[in-house]
């Protein structure tokens with residue numbers, strides 16, 4: 001479903017050039033729930049931004065399904081992002097001037113088809129994530145965790161085929177984290193959605209089918225979930241520990 | 248729940264959330280266009296057009312400052328628009344990231360900016376007219392009023408504002424287009440927080456900038472005349488104006504230095520004022536642009552206001568120095584009121600005339616050097632003509648009686664009369680022949696120096712020369728009355744009266760016939776000679792009429808009072824009329840001062856406001872980190888100070904030095920009146936400085952209140 005081949009990306013800041021991704025290679029199968037882990041600054045956000053073509057990359061290829069996003073026309077790309085991708089930003093990116101309800105519905109609003117169905121779904125997601133009572137507030141008036149849950153709800157409103165989530169549980173207590181992970185799990189089982197989630201939380205990652213460890217701009221290791229969740233979490237923790245030892 | 252949440256509705260809501268930024272943009276655009284429209288409206292108005300001699304220096308200065316203001320406003324509106332977009336881009340970026348296509352976003356975005364720009368621009372253009380009308384009429388009400396000051400509009404000025412309006416529209420549309428076509432969506436989202444660094448040059452860039460600035464000004468000022476001398480051409484080619492370019496580069500470098508390094512060394516306390524310095528660097532490009540514009544505008548405004556003392560002091564001192572109250576010349580063939588008529592008129596006004604004296608002068612043809620254009624129309628060579636131009640001529644004895652000086656003129660030579668400062672343009676040492684224009688008796692002669700007089704009737708073009716008595720007697724032989732004339736002078740016993748001077752002036756004008764209604768430039772000798780060759784005299788061309796003839800019906804106009812060849816020197820009339828006769832010029836320059844200063848202050852104010860608006864979160868964070876209100880207030884002050892101080896100081900210093908250069912450069916010396924004028928200018932700079940300081944204080948107060956620091 002998602003193929004990332006030999007991806008290179010560097011940032012230029014003034015005269016200096018920072019090589020962030022140095023040949024990232026992996027693929028995610030249709031309907032797979034994958035977590036991406038790695039130390040802070042290892043390029044996880046950059047990777048997600050490249051996948052959704054928010055930023056141009058230097059070298060490599062990314063294909064989603066059959067399509068190579070980088071080669072698409074602007075209109076196609078926009079349509080694809082709108083209908084096929086659900087994106088959760090690390091810093092939420094809610095629009096300040098709109099209520100939470102409107103923010104959640106924005107992907108539908110962009111299509112100009114806010115059906116009663118969509119509104120019902122918005123309400124359902126809101127009650128699932130425990131944000132029903134703040135639906136008419138503005139982003140400036142709610143807590144960080146509530147913003148995050150609203151951002152997750154927004155990513156699910158369009159029944160996306162692929163969800164790219166950047167630390168969707170970073171600010172959440174275990175109950176809310178659980179709700180988010182379960183919502184992703186449901187998207188996976190009901191819609192056969194593909195999910196790629198960046199996280200620092202090994203507990204959240206232990207719900208995934210596979211974990212990709214990112215280090216120094218390359219894929220360090222991939223771990224498969226054998227089926228036993230707590231066993232998988234322990235494996236993860238030791239792998240991460242080992243990775244951090246090797247400097 | 249409401250079923251019709253559409254993208255349009257959402258965008259409308261977002262616009263509402265953006266209204267603070269939109270309002271700032273509206274304000275900036277409105278102000279810029281109002282200023283442009285007012286300035287161009289005034290500049291193209293017939294009132295100003297007739298008052299400013301075309302091709303004259305004052306008109307050139309007015310145009311240069313207009314262009315300066317125009318550039319200032321262009322940069323200012325661009326700045327305002329980019330501020331607006333900087334804020335707007337986050338919303339755009341998020342919508343794009345969530346899959347809104349360009350096609351979807353473009354119409355509303357363009358509609359919004361077109362609406363905002365047109366609304367503010369058009370209302371600005373319209374508001375410009377009442378704005379200037381009110382200012383102008385306040386001048387008339389409070390300062391000076393004359394018939395010349397009747398303000399008329401000519402709608403030829405509209406293209407300027409419309410051009411500017413188009414520019415604003417083009418720029419905003421282009422910016423919107425650029426944002427929509429960025430492929431890096433993250434960049435669009437983060438636009439507001441993206442650094443715009445400036446090129447960091449070393450510490451040498453400040454001093455080097457000063458040098459470049461000085462070099463540019465000197466080269467621009469003297470380059471053209473040097474070029475003309477070297478290449479033997481009359482007019483410097485237009486590209487010579489590019490010689491001023493280094494001055495702008497220098498200005499840029501000075502501002503860069505101020506932004507990057509500051510003018511103090513922070514070696515001992517590297518963290519002092521670190522916040523304001525880093526914020527300035529963070530938006531370095533905007534800061535530098537803004538500072539340049541403000542410096543130029545302040546320079547322009549000072550230039551405008553300096554014009555007034557520089558013109559007025561010289562004239563006022565000259566009138567005060569006049570040794571006689573009344574002094575006038577007239578041609579002998581005119582039926583000018585005689586002594587007894589004038590005495591009776593004085594009696595009517597309760598005045599008594601004393602020291603009445605009348606002297607004779609004659610008008611002769613003098614040789615001189617002319618520049619003859621070669622066939623290419625660019626180069627020229629010089630030729631000597633035996634009979635070239637006219638000049639009043641006094642005999643040695645008359646001059647002694649007139650001046651009280653014991654001057655001797657040797658036979659075969661002549662003296663030129665000039666003013667105290669020796670700045671009169673009528674001194675010409677090239678004549679080698681003098682001719683009686685009736686009998687064509689000609690004698691050889693030579694320049695032998697100058698004599699000094701305080702009366703402009705003798706020093707204005709066509710000037711006046713003194714001959715040895717024998718030469719004079721020989722040349723007067725056979726002259727008809729129209730080549731002869733009289734000089735009359737007298738004093739008033741006791742206090743003079745303006746009413747008498749005015750009535751006498753009107754009487755003089757009324758009893759002079761049409762042949763004498765000519766300007767200083769009208770040269771009968773040159774005309775006669777040219778006509779005798781069978782050519783048409785250039786001064787007779789209809790296009791030259793405004794420069795050659797005056798209309799006695801416009802006796803109160805500037806062009807008549809400044810231009811008439813026989814305009815008398817009546818001290819009280821001159822003193823009273825000086826302001827009146829130059830009112831339009833003075834008021835125009837006063838207006839330029841107000842407009843430029845206002846623009847500069849508005850830009851500074853806006854800049855400070857945006858600092859407050861954009862860095863609100865920084866101040867919030869600082870407060871959370873435990874910064875005291877005093878510390879925060881100090882930061883605000885230091886931010887605003889940097890916006891106001893450096894450009895004001897630089898602008899004022901530059902213009903003051905340029906003025907010294909101008910006053911020195913016109914005659915290679917600084918005479919007393921010029922020194923006094925420079926002192927007055929220094930005082931004015933002080934007043935302007937205080938004004939700027941007050942606005943600065945107000946701005947700081949306003950921002951501190953907005954940020955809720957206290």
Ligand SMILES: Nc1ncnc2c1ncn2[C@@H]1O[C@H](COP(=O)(O)OP(=O)(O)OP(=O)(O)O)[C@@H](O)[C@H]1O
Nearest residue numbers: 011012013018020039040041042043044045046047
């Ligand atoms: N716009 C940018 N310009 C320059 N450098 C950048 C930019 N964005 C990110 N970087 C750099 O690229 C590197 C990777 O950044 P990225 O945001 O992908 O890290 P991350 O893995 O998501 O970290 P975290 O877990 O803290 O979110 C970092 O070292 C960062 O400094």
Ligand SMILES: [Mg+2]
Nearest residue numbers: 044045090166
């Ligand atoms: Mg990240």
